[in-house]
Amino acid sequence: MNELLKITDLSVEYRRNGRKIRAVAGVDLTLAPGEILGLVGESGCGKSSLGKAIVGIEKLASGEVQFKGNVVKPLDRRGRPPELRNLQMIFQDPYGSINPRRKIGEQIADGLIVAGKPKKEAFQISAELLEKVGLGATALDRYAHQFSGGQRQRIAIARALAASPDAIIADEPISALDTSSQAQVSNLLVSLVQEFGMGVIFISHDLSVVRKISDRIAVMYLGKIVEIGTTEQIWNHPSHPYTRALISAIPKADGNSNMPLDLPGDVPNPEFPPAGCRFHPRCPLVQVNCDKDVPELRRLKDGRDVACVIQTLNQDVIPLESIKGR
Amino acid sequence: MTLLNVENLSVTLATSSGSAQAVRNLAFNLDIGEILGIAGESGSGKTMTALGLMRLLPHKGFATGSILFDGKNLLAESNKAYRDIRGNQISMIFQDPMTSLHPMIKIETQLTEHIRHHKKISQEAAHIRALELLNTVKIPDPASALEAMPKQFSGGMRQRIAIAVALACDPKLLIADEPTTALDVTVQAGILRLLDQLRREKNLAVMVITHDLGVLSSLTDRIMIMYAGSEVESGLTSDILKNPRHPYTKGLISALPTSDLSGKTLKTIEGMPPELGKIPSGCAFHPRCSYSRDPCALEIPQAVQISAKHRIFCPVNPLVNS
Numbered sequence: 001m002n003e004l005l006k007i008t009d010l011s012v013e014y015r016r017n018g019r020k021i022r023a024v025a026g027v028d029l030t031l032a033p034g035e036i037l038g039l040v041g042e043s044g045c046g047k048s049s050l051g052k053a054i055v056g057i058e059k060l061a062s063g064e065v066q067f068k069g070n071v072v073k074p075l076d077r078r079g080r081p082p083e084l085r086n087l088q089m090i091f092q093d094p095y096g097s098i099n100p101r102r103k104i105g106e107q108i109a110d111g112l113i114v115a116g117k118p119k120k121e122a123f124q125i126s127a128e129l130l131e132k133v134g135l136g137a138t139a140l141d142r143y144a145h146q147f148s149g150g151q152r153q154r155i156a157i158a159r160a161l162a163a164s165p166d167a168i169i170a171d172e173p174i175s176a177l178d179t180s181s182q183a184q185v186s187n188l189l190v191s192l193v194q195e196f197g198m199g200v201i202f203i204s205h206d207l208s209v210v211r212k213i214s215d216r217i218a219v220m221y222l223g224k225i226v227e228i229g230t231t232e233q234i235w236n237h238p239s240h241p242y243t244r245a246l247i248s249a250i251p252k253a254d255g256n257s258n259m260p261l262d263l264p265g266d267v268p269n270p271e272f273p274p275a276g277c278r279f280h281p282r283c284p285l286v287q288v289n290c291d292k293d294v295p296e297l298r299r300l301k302d303g304r305d306v307a308c309v310i311q312t313l314n315q316d317v318i319p320l321e322s323i324k325g326r
Numbered sequence: 327m328t329l330l331n332v333e334n335l336s337v338t339l340a341t342s343s344g345s346a347q348a349v350r351n352l353a354f355n356l357d358i359g360e361i362l363g364i365a366g367e368s369g370s371g372k373t374m375t376a377l378g379l380m381r382l383l384p385h386k387g388f389a390t391g392s393i394l395f396d397g398k399n400l401l402a403e404s405n406k407a408y409r410d411i412r413g414n415q416i417s418m419i420f421q422d423p424m425t426s427l428h429p430m431i432k433i434e435t436q437l438t439e440h441i442r443h444h445k446k447i448s449q450e451a452a453h454i455r456a457l458e459l460l461n462t463v464k465i466p467d468p469a470s471a472l473e474a475m476p477k478q479f480s481g482g483m484r485q486r487i488a489i490a491v492a493l494a495c496d497p498k499l500l501i502a503d504e505p506t507t508a509l510d511v512t513v514q515a516g517i518l519r520l521l522d523q524l525r526r527e528k529n530l531a532v533m534v535i536t537h538d539l540g541v542l543s544s545l546t547d548r549i550m551i552m553y554a555g556s557e558v559e560s561g562l563t564s565d566i567l568k569n570p571r572h573p574y575t576k577g578l579i580s581a582l583p584t585s586d587l588s589g590k591t592l593k594t595i596e597g598m599p600p601e602l603g604k605i606p607s608g609c610a611f612h613p614r615c616s617y618s619r620d621p622c623a624l625e626i627p628q629a630v631q632i633s634a635k636h637r638i639f640c641p642v643n644p645l646v647n648s
Contacts, residue, residue, distance in 0.1 A: 179578075180367060212587070212590060213590045259518060
């Protein structure tokens with residue numbers, strides 16, 4: 001298959017007080033060209049660690065990331081091998097990711113100069129990229145503080161585009177922005193995907209935007225993917241109780257004063273993950289053996305993958321409404 | 327019964343290029359046990375309205391007009407007299423609970439100090455009250471929570487503790503400025519349910535400031551939409567969300583990702599809200615408004631009453647009569 005990214009059994013570990021914490025615990029994912037894959041889950045579930053590990057900013061504890069057939073190695077002081085330059089990342093905080101003391105133009109041109117372009121041409125391309133993200137070439141000689149949050153995020157996108165990326169990992173790119181800037185930045189990403197056929201992994205906790213722009217959605221809980229499928233499958237017929245809980249917690253702006261459903265408890269400390277299914281202490285549909293058996297991702301008849309004992313391999317989705325908890 | 331009556335409220339702030347009005351001629355009221363939502367983009371004056379009420383405006387900022395709370399004009403009270411009202415009869419919670427919680431002081435001290443500042447009760451009585459409060463906001467194991475530091479709690483639990491501090495003196499009015507914006511949806515749902523329960527059980531009046539129309543829909547009785555420091559539309563929550571009349575409100579609603587599921591492009595309102603001190607003449611929204619006509623740039627729109635509780639500040643006929 002023609003995959004941009006192939007992620008196999010990826011794990012990320014941190015050390016705290018001499019103990020190992022597995023922030024990402026064995027994730028398999030693929031990303032195709034022209035595809036937007038939404039990655040959702042509560043904070044602390046490992047979304048950002050996974051994103052950083054994919055581009056090589058975070059060291060892998062196990063597993064492998066392949067980008068267009070090349071293995072992604074952790075970033076070291078010597079910089080990035082040329083074959084990985086087309087894999088880029090955008091961060092949540094556009095205030096932190098742009099150098100406040102350097103002109104915007106210089107920062108965008110950096111990537112082009114490293115790639116071997118002459119200086120003059122690099123600035124010319126930078127101007128074109130700034131046009132493309134809707135800022136205009138006048139931004140070249142200005143500094144970060146002269147722009148709003150939404151504009152800075154577009155600058156960050158222009159800088160990522162300087163590497164003519166084939167894949168972009170966008171880690172909460174719109175969470176720090178105003179509603180109107182959110183729409184503009186997400187529309188920009190969508191138009192770039194449609195124009196250049198890039199693949200994007202869109203990490204966000206805002207499920208309604210993810211639903212709008214993603215082709216597929218992966219739901220993460222405590223370091224593991226619990227369900228992955230097309231947007232339509234995930235949204236309209238969730239097959240994992242956690243997916244359903246996330247969706248029913250979104251308040252609807254329909255004027256009907258319906259309270260959203262809450263999911264009691266917090267994401268557990270990844271230092272001490274619950275035995276069996278990691279979601280079982282919070283699961284409203286917990287079954288007899290959920291605290292012992294670790295559910296594996298299995299493919300259902302409709303092609304999605306889910307890790308829950310309720311669902312059976314190669315079968316239709318069992319509607320969660322028909323299930324009773326223990 | 328009316329608890330809060332705001333008339334002609336304006337807030338003026340000092341900026342590097344002179345003074346600028348962040349809130350302009352605002353009028354609204356709030357009943358006991360009612361939840362009012364204030365919505366609008368950032369820079370629309372939502373937070374400055376709340377800070378004006380709390381008398382916590384930034385340096386050199388001041389409020390004019392009248393704020394009648396429980397019969398007293400808050401703007402006429404001395405600073406000393408107001409200190410007995412703030413935190414006692416009117417409390418506020420913020421987007422980041424660490425704004426109001428001290429990171430280095432244990433929860434018990436933060437709660438009891440506050441209670442004993444306003445009420446002459448013993449340390450033991452304050453301790454019991456603190457346990458009660460943590461129970462009200464559904465913190466598991468309140469006794470050991472009292473001994474803990476704020477950093478030992480998750481974001482959602484910290485917001486619950488901030489709510490407990492705000493409730494410590496049984497206020498009549500709680501102002502919540504983006505109380506759930508920084509939280510996960512699952513945790514947000516819990517906080518919304520808690521606020522609704524407090525209103526029902528304690529008859530607490532709540533003023534919620536948020537840009538999230540979903541939050542407003544589930545929690546509030548009435549909504550006021552603000553733009554560039556002024557009200558553009560207000561009414562019952564269901565009227566505003568199901569039958570918006572002002573072009574700005576309509577724009578906000580159609581920009582929701584859930585409003586139109588076809589395609590991947592989100593709708594936006596063209597242009598940006600005006601900066602502080604650069605508010606357009608006439609109707610502040612006219613440069614971005616698709617219904618704009620010549621008089622819109624000249625005349626400040628007056629309130630048009632749609633029904634008893636629903637009004638818009640827009641004289642353009644097709645919207646009024648639709």
